[in-house]
Amino acid sequence: MTNTNQSQLEEKIKLKGFHSSEDLKEEIGKRVLERSKSDWAFVDLVSRGPYLYLTFKQDLS
Secondary structure, three states: OEEEEOOEEEEEEEHHHOOOHHHHHHHHHHHHHHHHHOOEEEEEEEEEOOEEEEEEEEOOO
């Protein structure tokens, strides 16, 4: 996990750790759900090399 600034953070997922696209989708869903429980809103998903990066923004509403 990387803080991009005070109100955003980025989580990195190594793609080689998953045997199927369904396993990867399940992991993404778990991470988004866990962050949403802590008032972080999902913003973006980006693929860079062997990693997926999930970006979250602090939900201040």
